[in-house]
Amino acid sequence: MRAVWAIACGMIKELIRKKDFYVLLIFMLILLGFLSYQNFFDIGGVSRYVRDLGYSLVMFFSFITAVTFTAKQLPSEIAARTIYPLLAKPLSRQTIIMGKFFGGVLVSGLSFTIFYAIFTGFYMTGGEGKSLVLLAQGYLFGLLFLCLVTALVMFFSNFLTMSANIVLSFLLYISIGGLADSLREIALFSKGIISVLYGAIYYFLPHLEFFDLRTRITHAWDPLPLWVVFSLSGYTVIYCCALLYLSGYMFERKRL
Amino acid sequence: MKTILTAKDLHYTYIPGKEKREVLKGIDISVNSGEIFGFIGPNGAGKTTTIKLLLGILIPKKGELTLFGSPPSAPKTRQAVGYMPEIADYYRYLTPVELLIMYGNIFRIPKRVLKERIEKLLQLVDLPEHANKLMRTFSKGMMQKVSFAQALINDPDLLILDEPTSGLDPVARKKMREVIQDLRSKGKTIFFSSHELSEVELVTDRIGILNKGRLLAVGSARELLGDKEEGQSLESYFLEMIGEKK
Numbered sequence: 093m094r095a096v097w098a099i100a101c102g103m104i105k106e107l108i109r110k111k112d113f114y115v116l117l118i119f120m121l122i123l124l125g126f127l128s129y130q131n132f133f134d135i136g137g138v139s140r141y142v143r144d145l146g147y148s149l150v151m152f153f154s155f156i157t158a159v160t161f162t163a164k165q166l167p168s169e170i171a172a173r174t175i176y177p178l179l180a181k182p183l184s185r186q187t188i189i190m191g192k193f194f195g196g197v198l199v200s201g202l203s204f205t206i207f208y209a210i211f212t213g214f215y216m217t218g219g220e221g222k223s224l225v226l227l228a229q230g231y232l233f234g235l236l237f238l239c240l241v242t243a244l245v246m247f248f249s250n251f252l253t254m255s256a257n258i259v260l261s262f263l264l265y266i267s268i269g270g271l272a273d274s275l276r277e278i279a280l281f282s283k284g285i286i287s288v289l290y291g292a293i294y295y296f297l298p299h300l301e302f303f304d305l306r307t308r309i310t311h312a313w314d315p316l317p318l319w320v321v322f323s324l325s326g327y328t329v330i331y332c333c334a335l336l337y338l339s340g341y342m343f344e345r346k347r348l
Numbered sequence: 349m350k351t352i353l354t355a356k357d358l359h360y361t362y363i364p365g366k367e368k369r370e371v372l373k374g375i376d377i378s379v380n381s382g383e384i385f386g387f388i389g390p391n392g393a394g395k396t397t398t399i400k401l402l403l404g405i406l407i408p409k410k411g412e413l414t415l416f417g418s419p420p421s422a423p424k425t426r427q428a429v430g431y432m433p434e435i436a437d438y439y440r441y442l443t444p445v446e447l448l449i450m451y452g453n454i455f456r457i458p459k460r461v462l463k464e465r466i467e468k469l470l471q472l473v474d475l476p477e478h479a480n481k482l483m484r485t486f487s488k489g490m491m492q493k494v495s496f497a498q499a500l501i502n503d504p505d506l507l508i509l510d511e512p513t514s515g516l517d518p519v520a521r522k523k524m525r526e527v528i529q530d531l532r533s534k535g536k537t538i539f540f541s542s543h544e545l546s547e548v549e550l551v552t553d554r555i556g557i558l559n560k561g562r563l564l565a566v567g568s569a570r571e572l573l574g575d576k577e578e579g580q581s582l583e584s585y586f587l588e589m590i591g592e593k594k
Binding site: 094095097098099101102105106109110172173174176177178179180181182183347348 | 362400403404405406423424426427429431432433434435436437438439441442446449450451453454455456482495498499508
């Protein structure tokens with residue numbers, strides 16, 4: 093665990109010392125400030141629109157941080173040749189993957205916490221209905237989402253270049269909701285092998301859209317029942333474990 | 349004298365695409381405790397592959413390789429090995445102290461011991477005034493010094509150095525030689541790969557000459573040059589061995 097923490101700490105220092113995070117933070121503040129100004133007259137519709145955009149920005153910026161930080165970890169270690177002194181130390185390749193994963197989760201989780209705190213301040217001062225439980229669920233789902241994204245990017249980085257990894261992750265983020273709906277519909281309304289095939293693809297895909305509480309938060313709906321929260325937490329843990337195991341397996345066999 | 353490193357009939361083949369390339373064709377090496385073993389050869393001879401095998405980064409296709417009587421990838425073995433790569437562009441957003449803390453934590457070195465060791469190592473490589481500066485401002489030579497310090501963070505019994513003097517100025521080279529010899533006097537074993545033949549001649553106890561995946565000769569500089577005419581240098585002997593001198 094100390095080795096995993098040692099690797100992860102390096103990534104947090106990188107987040108703090110590089111400009112990328114501050115650029116996102118300033119950009120986020122400007123956009124939220126602008127949106128708050130739109131909400132000045134507290135008109136219901138505008139307020140919901142502003143909440144919707146604010147939440148989307150928080151999730152998108154946290155996603156950017158998770159993807160860009162995690163995608164470059166293994167390729168830059170290999171390009172800078174720092175992977176060799178690391179591999180010569182008494183730690184397995186699986187531990188290196190775990191360290192990079194935890195680093196990615198910590199870095200994106202830290203960014204998300206800051207972004208979400210700003211959004212919370214903005215949410216609490218708005219005129220619409222407020223639910224702290226829903227807000228807490230939004231925070232938990234955001235962290236789970238980042239865990240899944242980080243594990244996914246870590247997995248991709250075993251066989252994709254950094255830019256291909258980022259592009260594929262963005263495509264998944266943008267299209268997964270619509271794609272999953274289409275796959276489910278085809279699976280439901282077709283028969284035989286086609287139904288099985290599309291159904292299998294549907295269940296196999298990482299459902300990033302499950303974590304999206306935008307509509308619920310925007311319209312101040314009731315919080316989700318606990319069984320949904322536990323199920324989604326379980327889904328994330330299982331998916332992350334599977335992806336990390338596969339990443340470790342592939343990295344173990346990678347000739348360096 | 350105890351043998352620290354043993355390689356018997358070591359083979360390694362790269363398979364990039366469909367084309368096979370046999371990089372090591374059955375090499376035998378043994379390095380004793382407290383010895384400085386120099387490993388020389390032209391580019392593509394198989395030096396780096398041998399080092400990767402010694403570190404357990406690659407697995408030999410055939411043959412036997414042990415460090416301290418165990419496989420190189422065993423955690424117990426790695427605990428006793430320090431490695432300095434030929435070129436490494438260490439994390440530029442970290443300071444040397446932070447880098448050494450990170451590696452020290454991987455070795456599970458107690459915090460107090462680690463703090464003292466880092467201070468000593470930074471003194472040893474002449475970087476105390478740069479200890480808390482971000483490495484993005486460092487020159488190649490300074491990076492090499494950091495690299496040397498990180499190789500010593502676990503106080504290793506076996507030190508594997510790949511081109512350790514590359515990028516260093518003459519003063520730093522001399523200092524590096526002195527440190528290596530001092531480490532030997534403390535009973536450390538050093539496996540040293542280099543292109544700098546004069547460097548190898550000055551520092552090592554025995555030399556292994558590798559060419560095209562085969563170990564052509566092993567012995568001390570005196571033994572290797574013993575039956576040659578007076579004044580012959582290691583360089584001319586080396587060139588003769590690899591077939592570059594007629």
